[in-house]
Amino acid sequence: MLKGCGIMYRLKKILILFFVLVLVLLGCAKKEEPQTLQPLKGDINALASDFIALLVKEDFESASEYFDADMLKALPQDKLGEIWGQLKDQVGAYQDELSRKQEVTDGYDVIIVTTQFEKSPLNIRMVFNSDKRISGLFFQPAESASAARYEVPAYADMDKVIEEEIVIGEGEWALPGTLTFPSGDGPWPMVVLVHGSGPNDRDETMGPNKPFKDLALGLASRGIGVLRYDKRTLVHGQKIISEAEGLTVQEETIEDALLGVAFLKGSEKVDSNHIFVLGHSLGGMLVPRIGIQTKDIAGLIIMAGAARPLEDLIVEQMTYIAELDGTISDSEKANLAEAERLALKVKDLSLDPDTPASELMGVPAEYWLDLQGYQPAEIAKTLEIKMLILQGERDYQVTMQDFGIWKAALDGKNGVIFKSFPSLNHLMMAGTGPGLSKPEEYQTPGHVAEEVIEAIVGFVL
Numbered sequence: 001m002l003k004g005c006g007i008m009y010r011l012k013k014i015l016i017l018f019f020v021l022v023l024v025l026l027g028c029a030k031k032e033e034p035q036t037l038q039p040l041k042g043d044i045n046a047l048a049s050d051f052i053a054l055l056v057k058e059d060f061e062s063a064s065e066y067f068d069a070d071m072l073k074a075l076p077q078d079k080l081g082e083i084w085g086q087l088k089d090q091v092g093a094y095q096d097e098l099s100r101k102q103e104v105t106d107g108y109d110v111i112i113v114t115t116q117f118e119k120s121p122l123n124i125r126m127v128f129n130s131d132k133r134i135s136g137l138f139f140q141p142a143e144s145a146s147a148a149r150y151e152v153p154a155y156a157d158m159d160k161v162i163e164e165e166i167v168i169g170e171g172e173w174a175l176p177g178t179l180t181f182p183s184g185d186g187p188w189p190m191v192v193l194v195h196g197s198g199p200n201d202r203d204e205t206m207g208p209n210k211p212f213k214d215l216a217l218g219l220a221s222r223g224i225g226v227l228r229y230d231k232r233t234l235v236h237g238q239k240i241i242s243e244a245e246g247l248t249v250q251e252e253t254i255e256d257a258l259l260g261v262a263f264l265k266g267s268e269k270v271d272s273n274h275i276f277v278l279g280h281s282l283g284g285m286l287v288p289r290i291g292i293q294t295k296d297i298a299g300l301i302i303m304a305g306a307a308r309p310l311e312d313l314i315v316e317q318m319t320y321i322a323e324l325d326g327t328i329s330d331s332e333k334a335n336l337a338e339a340e341r342l343a344l345k346v347k348d349l350s351l352d353p354d355t356p357a358s359e360l361m362g363v364p365a366e367y368w369l370d371l372q373g374y375q376p377a378e379i380a381k382t383l384e385i386k387m388l389i390l391q392g393e394r395d396y397q398v399t400m401q402d403f404g405i406w407k408a409a410l411d412g413k414n415g416v417i418f419k420s421f422p423s424l425n426h427l428m429m430a431g432t433g434p435g436l437s438k439p440e441e442y443q444t445p446g447h448v449a450e451e452v453i454e455a456i457v458g459f460v461l
Helices: 044-057 060-064 069-074 077-091 211-220 237-242 249-265 282-291 310-322 330-347 365-371 376-381 400-410 439-443 450-460
Strands: 094-105 108-117 121-128 134-141 161-168 175-182 188-194 225-229 270-280 299-303 386-392 416-421
Touching (some): 044 060, 044 121, 060 077, 069 134, 077 330, 188 211, 188 282, 211 450, 249 365, 282 376, 386 450, 416 450
Parallel strands (some): 270 299, 386 416
Antiparallel strands (some): 161 175, 175 225
């Protein structure tokens, strides 16, 4: 199914280098005869510390000497420097290491160093191969040490909720998940939750916030069951890195959502005639494609779903972030110009499938080719099932322009409901302040607004 290369670097959620909550960034070099490199010596914890120290010193030539051959091709020193520079534009200067842990994933040793940057904590995740060389590099938001622990939202009644751990799929791509049922025997209407971009867990955790857990507990308290699961790019990330050639949203997102629907069809506690799919962000963009691949769902819920091409939204988000402080630095101008150039390249209908990911916003050509010409609202218009379109009016990632596209395509279609919420951001959580929300708002503890829960309940029941 997936063959090929070996690097993934992801800047997820509050790190808005690329399309936050919509796109998992998979960099994949064209496969060539591997370069012979000698194994590195020493403890990998020490190697990880040395690598980070070189990044901080901005000695990218020396830092890249820690990479394996595939990483060197996919992320040469100039690109590594570009990524680090963009990262600093977003989260400020590196300050200190807070903690670290070591784990083994798919046979690889992984060092995860939680660091403090000026504006945000950040996990730097380094994947080491058997030669003690870095074969994967991940930059991911980390929960602040002072962040509040998750608290059950006030609208959830835990006396009415039962949770059960399950596994969807089987074999090499099996995924752990959670079924959240109302107490009682059922059968219950069900909602399958489909994540946004990046290696999301089943709760779609962002800092102190867990929007998918909010949805599960809120809906189950009101008589609707929920299936949520860890995303394939989280559970099998290293395997995807090593087999990334040909990856599309079908493998990243759609297949597992369909497996979730199939899993529910076999449960006695599920009303199999009332299974719904809720997609958030990238998931919302893709639920029309899920809808055309199964006849086993009763409706779709699109929550902050993009309706425009991803490459356009990448440039729009980068521009918004760059302008937040009222000025645009020379490095930010250069980044924006490069993003605009690459967006045009992505749109090229004659795009060569062998184009390196480094020339395509760090994403494999096959991923872009699969999405070329995709108009989710137009696909949704062909579906004869009911739909609920939800949008936060303060959302700067997927904006009211996208909501307007959904409405223009589907307004007047039987069974389609539109709801927008003036105070809500991309997580469907309330915020304050003029205009659109800001990335740091995601680090403030909150919950999916009760009015969103009630809108879903009204639609499903």
